[in-house]
Amino acid sequence: MVRMARVSFGGIIKEASLEMVPQAKVDDYVLVHVGVAISVVDEEEAKQTFRYLEAMGEVEDELNISEFLPDREEYSN
Amino acid sequence: MKYLTEYRDPEVAARYLEEIKKTVTRPWTIMEVCGGQTHSLVKNGILNMLPPEINMVHGPGCPVCVTPLNLIDKAVYLAEEKNVILCSFGDMLRVPGSEKSLLEAKAGGADIRILYSPLEAVNIAAQNPDRQVVFFAVGFETTAPANALSVVHAHRQNLDNYSILASHVLVPPAIEALVSDETCSIDGFLAAGHVCTIMGMAEYGPLVDHYQVPIVVTGFEPVDILQGILMTVKQLERGEARLENQYSRMVRPEGNPSAMEVIHDVFEVTDRMWRGMTVIPSSGYQVKAKYQRYDAQKKFSVNIAEAPENETCIAGEIMKGNKKPFECPNFGTTCKPENPLGAPMVSSEGACAAYYHFSDMINQLQKESA
Numbered sequence: 001m002v003r004m005a006r007v008s009f010g011g012i013i014k015e016a017s018l019e020m021v022p023q024a025k026v027d028d029y030v031l032v033h034v035g036v037a038i039s040v041v042d043e044e045e046a047k048q049t050f051r052y053l054e055a056m057g058e059v060e061d062e063l064n065i066s067e068f069l070p071d072r073e074e075y076s077n
Numbered sequence: 078m079k080y081l082t083e084y085r086d087p088e089v090a091a092r093y094l095e096e097i098k099k100t101v102t103r104p105w106t107i108m109e110v111c112g113g114q115t116h117s118l119v120k121n122g123i124l125n126m127l128p129p130e131i132n133m134v135h136g137p138g139c140p141v142c143v144t145p146l147n148l149i150d151k152a153v154y155l156a157e158e159k160n161v162i163l164c165s166f167g168d169m170l171r172v173p174g175s176e177k178s179l180l181e182a183k184a185g186g187a188d189i190r191i192l193y194s195p196l197e198a199v200n201i202a203a204q205n206p207d208r209q210v211v212f213f214a215v216g217f218e219t220t221a222p223a224n225a226l227s228v229v230h231a232h233r234q235n236l237d238n239y240s241i242l243a244s245h246v247l248v249p250p251a252i253e254a255l256v257s258d259e260t261c262s263i264d265g266f267l268a269a270g271h272v273c274t275i276m277g278m279a280e281y282g283p284l285v286d287h288y289q290v291p292i293v294v295t296g297f298e299p300v301d302i303l304q305g306i307l308m309t310v311k312q313l314e315r316g317e318a319r320l321e322n323q324y325s326r327m328v329r330p331e332g333n334p335s336a337m338e339v340i341h342d343v344f345e346v347t348d349r350m351w352r353g354m355t356v357i358p359s360s361g362y363q364v365k366a367k368y369q370r371y372d373a374q375k376k377f378s379v380n381i382a383e384a385p386e387n388e389t390c391i392a393g394e395i396m397k398g399n400k401k402p403f404e405c406p407n408f409g410t411t412c413k414p415e416n417p418l419g420a421p422m423v424s425s426e427g428a429c430a431a432y433y434h435f436s437d438m439i440n441q442l443q444k445e446s447a
């Protein structure tokens with residue numbers, strides 16, 4: 001009746017209600033607040049913080065920005 | 078952890094700091110609205126790394142801090158009622174009421190339980206049909222869906238022993254109250270990212286236009302906050318006032334429609350007293366009449382007279398951005414986290430507690446500015 005999920009918080013598993021995020025799928029990253037998932041991370045948008053710096057031409061020389069792009073390997077949901 | 082460590086990366090943070098330093102040419106006062114952001118700013122030492130031109134002031138976005146004294150008194154009263162199990166988020170327990178805190182009521186024998194989620198309180202009600210379970214439902218828009226959902230769950234299970242003592246507060250009317258004040262010296266705002274995951278950004282556009290003040294929806298990690306500050310400073314330096322979204326990985330401009338739906342099903346907008354400030358029009362939620370059997374204030378007809386605040390606590394001035402915690406004569410002397418005189422010393426999101434816990438940084442900060 002109520003859609004619940006097991007969510008890993010850095011390895012600790014807790015239950016969370018998925019009633020507010022009907023679009024959430026297994027392996028998605030969700031933002032959980034007081035036991036209720038309220039947002040699903042947008043993976044494309046997650047890169048903008050790092051691209052913003054890149055766009056300012058700040059980082060190319062000294063730093064390889066791809067290091068800081070979220071990778072897709074590990075996951076929790 | 079993915080989506081956390083990257084936003085705590087010291088090198089990325091350093092890049093943002095450098096860019097802020099390059100961009101800023103004159104003093105600006107920026108308010109981070111949310112207590113979670115205050116905590117992050119202080120804990121990560123961002124306050125002392127920012128260039129001296131940038132004055133960060135700490136907003137009223139700590140639910141524990143703004144919950145009125147009268148409501149604490151009501152919660153204590155309910156907790157001491159026979160047969161009541163009062164459930165609450167942990168950080169409400171040490172907030173001083175006019176006579177005692179919930180923690181003191183608990184020590185005196187009241188059945189008070191600390192929960193992580195209001196949904197657990199509904200389970201407690203289902204398991205204890207002969208007891209009355211009351212959830213102390215405080216918080217901003219972020220917490221409103223969970224609290225509303227608890228009422229919906231109780232309703233679906235037809236529980237008649239569950240109710241909430243609701244004291245919800247809403248961020249945009251508080252920003253408006255601050256920015257419309259003649260003495261307001263705030264040049265730009267970092268809006269609270271998590272609030273906007275629920276409500277979206279629509280409410281902030283009119284504030285930006287009307288008061289010509291930049292508002293940047295911002296996350297909570299150090300890199301998020303630094304990016305939010307940079308985006309705000311860039312606008313200010315160019316003489317712009319726009320609404321921007323730093324936290325787009327979590328915040329959609331339209332918010333979360335499912336969450337808004339359950340909020341509007343259960344709650345309606347009402348005027349609300351903000352502790353340390355004033356009554357702000359249309360700045361809170363109360364339980365709608367159709368769910369009044371789940372409204373603890375109606376169910377138990379709680380009537381408790383308003384008690385006066387501690388006169389020496391300057392929490393209101395701090396939350397309006399006019400003063401810093403160390404300007405309070407009680408700070409660190411008669412008021413400490415173990416024995417708080419005011420709510421901002423209780424919650425880790427309260428500005429006074431954040432400054433107290435990281436007082437080494439503050440000493441440094443004071444030395445630098447001296």
Ligand code: SF4
Nearest residue numbers: 390391405412419429
């Ligand atoms: S230090 Fe204590 S008394 Fe002073 S403003 Fe903060 S909470 Fe109030």
